[in-house]
Amino acid sequence: MASTHILSAYDDELKYLSRRISEMGGLAEQMCSDAVRALVNSDAALAQKVISDDVILDHAEREIGDKAIVTIARRQPVAADLREIVGSLRIASDLERVGDLGKNTAKRVIAVQGTGVPRKLARGLEHLSDLALVQLKDVLDVYATRSAEKAEAIRSRDEEIDAMYTSLFRELLTYMMEDPRNITTCTHLLFCAKNIERIGDHATNIAETIYYMTTGAQPEGDRPKDDSSNTLGAITE
Amino acid sequence: MNMMSESAVEKALDQKMSDASHKMIGKDVSVYYGEKRALFDVNLNVRENTVTALIGPSGCGKSTFLRCLNRMNDTIENCRVTGKITLDEDDIYDNNIDVVELRARVGMVFQKPNPFPKTIYENISYGPRIHGLSKNKADMDQIVEASLQRAGLWGEVKDRLHESGTGLSGGQQQRLCIARAIAVSPEVILMDEPCSALDPIATAKVEELIHELRANYTIVIVTHSMQQAARVSQRTAMFHLGQLVEENDTDKMFTNPDDQRTQDYIMGRFG
Numbered sequence: 001m002a003s004t005h006i007l008s009a010y011d012d013e014l015k016y017l018s019r020r021i022s023e024m025g026g027l028a029e030q031m032c033s034d035a036v037r038a039l040v041n042s043d044a045a046l047a048q049k050v051i052s053d054d055v056i057l058d059h060a061e062r063e064i065g066d067k068a069i070v071t072i073a074r075r076q077p078v079a080a081d082l083r084e085i086v087g088s089l090r091i092a093s094d095l096e097r098v099g100d101l102g103k104n105t106a107k108r109v110i111a112v113q114g115t116g117v118p119r120k121l122a123r124g125l126e127h128l129s130d131l132a133l134v135q136l137k138d139v140l141d142v143y144a145t146r147s148a149e150k151a152e153a154i155r156s157r158d159e160e161i162d163a164m165y166t167s168l169f170r171e172l173l174t175y176m177m178e179d180p181r182n183i184t185t186c187t188h189l190l191f192c193a194k195n196i197e198r199i200g201d202h203a204t205n206i207a208e209t210i211y212y213m214t215t216g217a218q219p220e221g222d223r224p225k226d227d228s229s230n231t232l233g234a235i236t237e
Numbered sequence: 238m239n240m241m242s243e244s245a246v247e248k249a250l251d252q253k254m255s256d257a258s259h260k261m262i263g264k265d266v267s268v269y270y271g272e273k274r275a276l277f278d279v280n281l282n283v284r285e286n287t288v289t290a291l292i293g294p295s296g297c298g299k300s301t302f303l304r305c306l307n308r309m310n311d312t313i314e315n316c317r318v319t320g321k322i323t324l325d326e327d328d329i330y331d332n333n334i335d336v337v338e339l340r341a342r343v344g345m346v347f348q349k350p351n352p353f354p355k356t357i358y359e360n361i362s363y364g365p366r367i368h369g370l371s372k373n374k375a376d377m378d379q380i381v382e383a384s385l386q387r388a389g390l391w392g393e394v395k396d397r398l399h400e401s402g403t404g405l406s407g408g409q410q411q412r413l414c415i416a417r418a419i420a421v422s423p424e425v426i427l428m429d430e431p432c433s434a435l436d437p438i439a440t441a442k443v444e445e446l447i448h449e450l451r452a453n454y455t456i457v458i459v460t461h462s463m464q465q466a467a468r469v470s471q472r473t474a475m476f477h478l479g480q481l482v483e484e485n486d487t488d489k490m491f492t493n494p495d496d497q498r499t500q501d502y503i504m505g506r507f508g
Contacts (some may be wrong), residue, residue: 004506005504005505005506006505006506007505010505076464077504078463078467078491078492078503078504079491079492079493079494079499079500079503079504080493080500080504081504082491082492083492083493215493216492216493217493
């Protein structure tokens, strides 16, 4: 982004997109961290705030989409500019999904409020969310610098979140087996854990998009995965 | 059904292109206008049945290179061309080459439509007549009709073949010039900004024509419109300050070019 366009209005349009993406990122990050805090502290008011913040995020995504379409129509972008705009669209939709996952987590706060969240599980969820939020925060920092190298590094970190999620999954199953009265709460918590794990996936998507925006190539190789929860509990004897 | 067969044709053409032989080969081509050097050792091959677009800022040498391909630079005083250019392995700067015959094999369409101040029919028939391509009137009628058909102009002019060519609209005149170029059965067609004087509708018609002509001819087009290069060509060559900066598949060129200067130019940035 060192050189600028001959048409300065074009630069302004591209800057607008990247500024709005950064704003969306900040809000999505805040929503997710608030949602988990509301969950472990049974804070219904905070949960309500997360739910209403999602409207802002949805609105921002639509505005970015509109602006991107207008820019494509007016400027006929090519090469790095085209990748920049298409990348903005993808990242905006990833961030909008992150917001939805935060909102969904917040909604479950009300459902588990009566029973509260067992201390040990709360710590597990917090840890999982710390990992996912660091991932999200880092990817947003990389977005600001557009470093393909760092984007690739983030992509390879998703594995950790997957492993943590699998262990939480296992723990929740154990609780449910111990006492069927735990099932309602644990099921909600399971969805929350899944939501958080998905946030990590979206952060990884964003890292891949940034890599593409910067280099014009797709990152090579499969993204590393360590989510074995989909086969967990299967009878293997 | 129709669409399927068309895409099959397209596919066959792309296949043909990917293993296309090089119709024309430019090796270490340099051009001097008097003391001033306009091209620096350009190595550029033109693939058969392919539209090759030459792009670059004004004065970059793209039109100079284009004009080397049918020795139009010969007409400019003080102009000297070094290096080697071949057409199907014939050295076109060889002393034994008949320049008139060369220009029949490598036709040209210019920026401004320049029909002869004669009838539409005579505009087309002139070339075939001087090259002795027809035996009789019926033969000539056939050449005229076929050329106008190929240029997508037949339907619009068939009832006024004996009216003046200059009475046509700008877009029609340009397609008449393309028909005129086709009439002598060239192998390569050079186009120097063929749409810069046309409105968007006429431009679209010429571009559609270029797209169709690719099946039978090899086309090299100089254009100032990057979008046009992206729309009509399969290969793009970028010139800057008399040098060939990059030559690549058009798809690659407009999504992820290799050279920073190409990137800056096509994105409209200061280099």
